[in-house]
Amino acid sequence: MRLAIDVHLDYAFPEPADVLLQVEAAALPDQRMDSESLVIHSDHPIRAVTGEDGIGQRCWAHAEQRLVADYHAIVSVERRSIDLKALGATPVRELPPEVIRYLLPSRYCESDRFEHFVRRQFTGLSGGALGAALVDWVRGALEYSSAATERGGGALTTFAERRGVCRDYAHLLVALARAAEIPARCVAVYAPGVQPADFHAVAELWLAGEWHLVDATGMSDASDMVRVAVGRDATDIAFMTIFGTAQLFAQSVTVRRL
Structure with missing residues (x-):
């Protein structure tokens, strides 16, 4: 591509x-x-x-x-699209040192506040199957709304209001993944077909020893995203x-x- x-x-x-x-x-x-x-x-x-x-x-x-x-x-x-469900889990104790910080809460990804929800909502899932379920849940739970940019806030606000822009989708997915013991980071990308056309934010999940791009909005695919920057949340990728x-x-x- x-x-x-x-x-x-x-x-x-x-x-x-x-x-x-x-x-x-x-x-x-x-x-x-x-x-x-x-x-x-x-x-x-x-x-x-x-x-x-x-x-x-x-x-x-x-x-x-x-x-x-x-x-x-x-x-x-x-880059090819990968079926997340086929990827195994990595025990947190075996994570590379540079990945560990992406398990921890950050300013806009309050992952420690979602641990109970993740345990109850996604019981029995792990690894890529859990990652795919988190993506599907965020995509189905949120409504894309540019009005959400006016109030800012992090994953908790988005979870409560059930609406947001690409940054909010990424924050919520990253927070849920970290709460599920899957390292996750926010990524600024360029991608065709994004509406409205703009800088785009997606997530990357650490599964089976590698980072995998995912867009919870459904507007772009890993095979046609161009990474610009990565980080803990929107603060790092602005x-x-x-x-x-x-x-x-x-x-x-x-x-x-x-």
């Missing part, structure tokens, strides 16, 4: 501010960068830093009055973190199959 990615960001800043951008597709064994260009219109130097878990990179920029960024890439995705205030002028994300 080859995908063309085009991103345009245009923000105004009433006062100078530092900005951390995370929009570049990550170069990984299952996604090859055929071409790539990031242009940030700024009078100040840009500094790149490595992303979480060594995946992708972030860029520091300093904005005065206006910040415009354009990103273009063509990526070949070499496409833009502004250390100050900003006003949106224009923003567009387009992902096309070639």
